[in-house]
Amino acid sequence: MKCLKAMAQTHRPRYLKTVCSIAACCWVSACTSTFDPAVKAGHEEAKDRSALAQTQLRQPQNTVPLVSEDTTLRFTQKSIPFVRSSMLPTSIGNVTLRVPGRHNLSTVADLISNATGIPVIMTPDALQDPSSFAPGRITTAPSNLAKDAATDDAVYTSLMAAGASRLALSDQVAQNTIELNYSGSLSGLLNQVAAKTRLRWTYEDDRIVFRRVITRSIIVKSLPGSIKSSGSLSMSSGGANGGSLSINSDADTDFWSALEKTLPLLVSSQGQFIVDARVGLITVRDAIDNVQAVEKLVELQNALFLRQISMNVEVLQVDLSLEHQSGIDWNYVSETLAKTNAIVSLTGAPLLAGTSSPGAFGIKMTNGSQVMLKMLEKFGRVSTAYSSVLTTVNRQSVPVGVLNTLAYLKSITPAPVTSLSTGSSLSGGVGLVPGEITTGFSLNLLPMVLDSNRVLLQCSISISSLRELTKFTSGTGDSIQSVQQPNVDTFASLQRMTLNSGETMVIMGFERDESRTNQTDVVRNSIPGSRLVSSNKKSTIILVTPRLLGV
Secondary structure, three states: OHHHHHHHHHOHHHHHHHHHHHHHHHHHHHHHHHHHHHHHHHHHHHHHHHHHHHHHHHOOOOOOOOOOOOOOOOOOOOOOOOOHHHOOOOOOOEEEEEEEEEEEHHHHHHHHHHHHOOOEEEOHHHHOOHHHHOEOOOOOOOOOHHHHHHHOHHHHHHHHHOOOOHHHOOHHHHHHEEEEEEEEEHHHHHHHHHHHHOOEEEEEOOEEEEEOEEEEEEEOOOOOOOEEEEEEEEEEOOOOOOOEEEEEEEEEEOHHHHHHHHHHHOOEOOOEEEEEOOOOEEEEEEEHHHHHHHHHHHHHHHHHHOOEEEEEEEEEEEEEOHHHOOOOOHHHHHHHHHHOOOEEEEOOOOOOOOOOOOEEEEEEOOOOOHHHHHHHOOOEEEEEEEEEEEEEEOOOOEEEEEEEEEEEEEEEEOOOEEEOOOOOEEEOOOEEEEEEEEEEEEEEEEEEEOHHHEEEEEEEEEEEEEEEEEEEEEOOHHHOEEEEEEEEEEEEEEEEEEEEOOOEEEEEEEEEEEEEEEEOOOOHHHOOOOEEEEEEEEEEEEEEEEEEOOO
């Protein structure tokens, strides 16, 4: 017994190691028995996914269709007319025509008719020489053209039968003969023949008709009549050595007259056209190419002249304060506006402090005219004399005028004298002749849309104001007579400037003095100093802001 205990104590580490090994094996066996199904299931799932991916890769790829059907209802800005004459019978499938050599149009019509069973008609104008429908009114043909055509007719016939190319044929024969090597739909064959011969086909009355001359009515989107505008600037200096300067600018937007002069360049000598400004239509009868050229011209002019432009016009009146009687410092205004993230572009002479010379400059103002009003309030009291929004189209002038009429005594006619039988005379009353003076301002704006949505704006302006009515008196006592003579200040300017949409054109330079006389004593003129005379200087500024509509 003691021996066994001693052995157990001696071999205790080995014994414990053996027991731990047996326990570890049992634990590993238990874990293996638990995770084997999960690992196997994951392996099977991965193998199935790999097999599915390989199966999909082996399948042929579906080609993306070039044209897909869209059943969504949409509204477009331009309507497309439905051409019923282009509808062919659905019973006809593909057509194959492979005939060696070149053939004239009559032969081509017979071949298509035999292949489809539909009568094919070539109108007389379709069989004419295409060169006779060249655009322009000049008709000078070579005198030996018919002789050459008759001489070489047999040669060209043999060449066409042998399948000669266009390089071996004359232009006249090549334009009237084509090759037939086609397989496809009937509409494709007809389009190919029409494209090569510059014809147009229609399906009407169960037959196919080829025409070279067509008649089409084109809508012109313009109002009848014309608009004429003019602007002038005149300056003169008196004296024996005085000079004068006169600038005139006239604009005549007669759209219909210009169209009548342009159409003869696009229509052939055999073509005809009628321009009717009352209904806004142009009726053209000519070859298809010439008619399409007229349509493109009208579409271009419609798109050009229908660009709408809205112009905001404001006329500001500045009563200059005493410290700014010399004028507005536009250099200060431009520098201050530049600090407020406004883009200032100057035109003409440099802007000097207190200058009164006519000029203009453009400003891109994000806050509208309020920025300019705040700048001008530094020089005096600012008021709006006129404000309006004008809407026009490209190259159409807009006249604006605000006038004021004042009556005055222009002249006096002498009193009529009537002789009596008694030898005495009878005098009538004095005749008064009234006069009228019209003051105010007139403005004529002519916009022109350039590339990149820029606007070339021409502004002709004329401003007049009454300074005073001078009174002239003659005679004494009961025979005293008086007349009035108006003293008017006039300002005229013509400015042209290129602006972006939203920029403002500032026109300045009209400054005038107003004198006021106030009676300070009841005795009036009998006591010196009884009248108080005050002078005030005013400046007129015009702001024009063009904006393109529908951009």
